[in-house]
Amino acid sequence: MKDVLIVGAGLVGSLLAANLSQKGYRVKVYERRPDMRKQSMSAGKSINLALSERGWKAIDMVGLRERVQSVAIPMYGRKIHDIKGEVTFQAYGLEGQAIYSVSRGELNAVLMDRAEKDLDVQIHFGWKCISVDFERSVAHFEHSETGEQREEVADLIFGTDGAFSQVRADMQKTPRFNYQQEFIPHGYRELLLPPSDTGEYRLEKNALHIWPRGGYMLIALPNLDKSFTCTLFMPYEGEPSFSSIENGEGVDAFFKRVFPDFHAIMPGLEADYHAHPLSDLVIIRCYPWVRHRTCILGDASHAIVPFYGQGMNSGFEDCSVLNTLIDAHDNQWDGILDEFQKTRKPDADAIAELAMRNYIEMRDLVGDERFLLQKKIEARIHERHPDKWMPLYSQVTFSHRRYSEALREGQEQDKIMDEIMDMPDIAQRWDSLEIETKILSAKNR
Amino acid sequence: MKDVLIVGAGLVGSLLAANLSQKGYRVKVYERRPDMRKQSMSAGKSINLALSERGWKAIDMVGLRERVQSVAIPMYGRKIHDIKGEVTFQAYGLEGQAIYSVSRGELNAVLMDRAEKDLDVQIHFGWKCISVDFERSVAHFEHSETGEQREEVADLIFGTDGAFSQVRADMQKTPRFNYQQEFIPHGYRELLLPPSDTGEYRLEKNALHIWPRGGYMLIALPNLDKSFTCTLFMPYEGEPSFSSIENGEGVDAFFKRVFPDFHAIMPGLEADYHAHPLSDLVIIRCYPWVRHRTCILGDASHAIVPFYGQGMNSGFEDCSVLNTLIDAHDNQWDGILDEFQKTRKPDADAIAELAMRNYIEMRDLVGDERFLLQKKIEARIHERHPDKWMPLYSQVTFSHRRYSEALREGQEQDKIMDEIMDMPDIAQRWDSLEIETKILSAKNR
Structure with a gap:
């Protein structure tokens, strides 16, 4: 052998x-x-x-x-x-933890x-x-x-x-x-966002950028040469879809309407869009x-x-x-x-x-208030009790825990967090000791 | 064209x-x-x-x-x-309805x-x-x-x-x-049960015979020449399985133990078993x-x-x-x-x-008391109100209803019948007018 x-x-x-x-x-x-x-x-x-x-x-x-x-x-x-071009930051994990482009x-x-x-x-x-x-x-x-x-x-x-x-x-x-072999109803097309005229990154460098829009999304990851590789994920058919925008309002109008801040910084959008293939x-x-x-x-x-x-x-x-x-x-x-x-x-x-x-989380939820608050609560508990609560994303991304165990624990966590998020005044007291205690004791039951 | x-x-x-x-x-x-x-x-x-x-x-x-x-x-x-050789009959549908071998x-x-x-x-x-x-x-x-x-x-x-x-x-x-392509964990092997020495069917001719045994089962369908084609469905591996019986107690002993009435009428079992391939x-x-x-x-x-x-x-x-x-x-x-x-x-x-x-129903449930009673209740309602209640099996087998609709209606019926079967004294009053009314009104709600 x-x-x-x-x-x-x-x-x-x-x-x-x-x-x-x-x-x-x-x-x-x-x-x-x-x-x-x-x-x-x-x-x-x-x-x-x-x-x-x-x-x-x-x-x-x-x-x-x-x-x-x-x-x-x-x-x-x-x-x-968001659709108005406003930007929120959500840390992936604890201070210093990152994924690498x-x-x-x-x-x-x-x-x-x-x-x-x-x-x-x-x-x-x-x-x-x-x-x-x-x-x-x-x-x-x-x-x-x-x-x-x-x-x-x-x-x-x-x-x-x-x-x-x-x-x-x-x-x-x-x-x-x-x-x-299962082809999902969505495909993707890349775009290259070049460096600015002064040779700088056109977006914050040390983050993954997302424009979540429900049924579809755009993302951008930084490259060493100060460009970003951007990817539009969208269904092939339906409304909106690659087919509907290409045969309908057109690429430029679509981007201007749904990704206005991206549209404003992306030169030669239409040509670049068509220079990249649509992939499965x-x-x-x-x-x-x-x-x-x-x-x-x-x-x-x-x-x-x-x-x-x-x-x-x-x-x-x-x-x-x-x-x-x-x-x-x-x-x-x-x-x-x-x-x-x-x-x-x-x-x-x-x-x-x-x-x-x-995928569903990225395109649907990351723009959702309740979801963002849940992530904030989980991040807080994780920070204060890293040994007791590790959010699913961290288990998958920053640990070596078996994926199957992470999936199972994530399901348990979701059950607990659903209860917490259903509390009527959760937006006011999300960072209270009471909530923290409630979560940790639910974890142990 | x-x-x-x-x-x-x-x-x-x-x-x-x-x-x-x-x-x-x-x-x-x-x-x-x-x-x-x-x-x-x-x-x-x-x-x-x-x-x-x-x-x-x-x-x-x-x-x-x-x-x-x-x-x-x-x-x-x-x-x-059943495992003692006792036989129960369960009609497929209304009087005269049959499936054809x-x-x-x-x-x-x-x-x-x-x-x-x-x-x-x-x-x-x-x-x-x-x-x-x-x-x-x-x-x-x-x-x-x-x-x-x-x-x-x-x-x-x-x-x-x-x-x-x-x-x-x-x-x-x-x-x-x-x-x-999904291969289920079970395979099958056929057996040919020949006519009796006097040239007759060895089992009741106008029925599909089943020996349900939980994880596996034997079935028999009549042929014109008075033989039956029998099929053993069983997992490839595990206990019991094709592998475990062939490498363990042996085919004859296994049949004698779990299908005693079949074993008693089947000549040359062992040779016939090995004459047919194991199929996926x-x-x-x-x-x-x-x-x-x-x-x-x-x-x-x-x-x-x-x-x-x-x-x-x-x-x-x-x-x-x-x-x-x-x-x-x-x-x-x-x-x-x-x-x-x-x-x-x-x-x-x-x-x-x-x-x-x-498959699960045939091998697991058809030997189950509660299941048999449920079938009996459904058959009765179907007989008395054929326009209002058609059991799932009849929808699939004796109607041209779309399979997808039959599946959906079957799920609704199961919900109703679960409630009915949970009634404490159902075994006593299963054929009462009260139960009938309860079922039909649940159907309409």
């Missing part, structure tokens, strides 16, 4: 390659695309990524914290822009460099996986330019080839494989993740919607969990993959659910 | 072919398997089929009621066998004959569908013996190629196609069902578990619904397929859910 083959050199594949190589495995990676480090970044898929605690743990595992920190921008909370391409390059240059991983670019023979532990590849065919045998194969995984497609042909959002659920000595992880086994900022973080956590199991079993692989999938599947399901809920 | 291509000559494909040919379309059918009418029936998949009202309506549509009646055996209710092969042959011999449908056997080009409305086939390739262009293409549909597999490659049960959900002028229907778009006896019936009802739409739109196809999928999808989802629930 020494030869490892990884299909896909994206974020999770590159990290896994580095980690397994550190542990003494001979690792080869095959990647369908050309080497992104040698050519200009494609605009392709790149919702900016928000790196949080679970991601950092995995980055630590391969010794890259400092390197990644140098290209990451902390965002300490949400700046919520990073560029997908930059981070991927850092991980590839680590794997390839420091850790002797071979990365073969331009090879598309055609099929995997699980019983023989063989993968077949074809070179995208030359058409050359190649087989690779390995002791272990990992499919980290993303939401449209070929490795998983072959698993789908094996008996009793459960599989679901898919949720992938499947099981099992393992066939013989092949295992899928990351988006390949559990692609989620991006609204909790946990897509990459959960994929990275897959690697940490696997790392722990490899150590616990002292590299004896007989039970490792099966234990991995059994342990990890409930957490993948939980974060899939949480991510969908957070 | 004259040339119709149908992929798959199973039950739904053959019926659809006959119906469209009657309506004046030129219909070609391609079928992967050889002509079943020319060779001995394969044992393959053949849970006996239970034909009910929705199925008959579609059979009427192609003028085959009498022909099918001659090979169908009415089953007026369930014979429930038919052989899948026989019915399919009758439908093919009608399409091919009476209605000029061409059926091409041994051609496997390789792919469909939806934009061009072209399907590619390969002959399973000669390897010959062939293309067929048509104005309309229908995919009736079953739960593992190739037409659907190609749809899965088109943008934003939602898809789910899958639920398929997907949407849309239409791409350009190609539409999938039957199991290809909504395969369900067999526990409501509605798999074939719902596929046949697809054909009736489509038939009605074709007439309503006077063969102007522009809106027909889209209206078909929009109309039919909620009903497909509803019957998928009902079928899973009926």
